[in-house]
Amino acid sequence: MSRNWQKKSTISLLIGLLLFLVPAFVKSSYILHVFVLIYLAIIYTVSLRLVLANGLLSFGHGAFAGIGAYASALLMMKVGLPFLLSMIIAATLSALVGGLIAFPSLRVRGAYFVIFSWAFGEVFVIMYKRLKGIFGGASGLYGIPGPSLFGMTFTSKLAYFYLALALMLITVAVCYRIETSRFGMIIKAIGNSEDLAESVGINLPRYKVLNFSLACFFAGIAGTFLAHYTHFLSPEMFGIGLSESIVVFMLVGGGGNILGAIIGATILTAIPEILAFTSFYRMIVYGAILILTIIFLPGGLVSLPQLVRKRGAPGQAPPSRVT
């Protein structure tokens, strides 16, 4: 293995370990709650990157979190399945629905896919609202049990913190492996040129559907956790607000890099929480940040150090402004 790779994995391991130690220093359950939200945002964002790598932008990622959330809640409440099993079944259901949706929709590209994914997400919001008997309607689904693992029921914030952390680390590790695998390379190649990829024998629907399903699986995992964490679900939690936030996290952090996705999710989750924006202002601020990023920092926050280095170099013209 290359030196660079060793360095990278050592640093990631250290950061992972440090995160496990956070509760030793932070006693405020509110701060731990913010950490949990950040971990969920990272799962959403890192998994959405799989779709972006394929050259597609989905404004329906939140809906797949919703499928996981509602499915797992109902599986525990109505069927009485244990937490771990219901989590895996629910996330698999997200992946399956993702695959079913992807199959016809992947024929459309660019802006058409964006619109399709958005519309798809809204269909689910309406379904949760209308089917009161199953999903609790507009007033939501109450009394969702907390998770229990190996006979222990989760009661403290700490337990949730560690579960969310573990799920986040697994998701990041698996998504990173996917990105650096041959599969990830094929996905990127398809994003570059579908025609050329197909001409050398790549079965486009198979790869695109599988990739979209994988992304939906992780969104489903995060949604499942959310259901058993908040004990309450409402249709709007998984509407365009969430889907748009995930896209903003990804693009502001920098879609070209997994680290960018993590940075974007972390900063844009932490800041509004700390400043206590209402969700209405949050969407406006996100929109403004997104526009500013695309104009002035197209590579996202993760490209900032590189840009600063460039600008600091002597004898170099200032970068031209995008107009």
Added chain:
Amino acid sequence: MPLLELERLTKYFGGLPAVNNLDLWVEEGEIVGLIGPNGAGKTTVFNLISGYLPPTRGRVIFKGEEITHLKMHQVAQKGLVRTFQHSTLFTELTVLQNMLIGLHLHARLGLLGDVFNTGTARSEKRRLEEKAQDLLESMELGRFRDQPANSLTHGYQRLLGVAIALAADPELILLDEPATGMNSEESKVMMNHIRSIREKGITVLLVEHSMKVVMGVCERIYVLSYGEKMAEGLPQKIQRNQKVIEAYLGAEYAAGG
């Protein structure tokens, strides 16, 4: 039995015939040219053969088997691979990675082994990399292996496009204007590569605008005009065909080219 046979192949675009009742065949081991003025339907023929577009009528037969309604990736599996007119590459991947994608049909990798990089997957990836490297060397692209594909000059991009198709190990390769936009030096290099492709036992069907390239490498030529076959035969015969000269070669050849 010819390697490739087109039977009355026809494609209409909204009532207009782009290709009309085209009969064409290519024997194993030949280098065959398909020429014609702009808009004659040459690229459409390639799109129909490779499964990129479905024909309105007619049949495409490859190795004695009908492939008319197969999708492009299935046609590639049968051993028929095409290149594209414009420099179509995987621009965000390196030159080596472009070749690795070209080797898709020869990769023996499961998704799980691939993602978790098991021992067998690692050795398979090494095998593919060596194969990709060899192919790059044979196209004189070896020194660019770790550069992004879009950093290459136009001439090398065209070569890489051909190399990607070759990586798929085809029996018949369709080259769509391989020497487009090349200077005469680069064209010569491309012509040598086309000849050496055939020496490897790969049959070549070629669409090309540069008459130097077509007359230089092709053993047999089909001339298309308005989607219909106007002439076919040896290059010398085509060059003397009055109808072809008028329709297509006229200006260039009258000027002493």
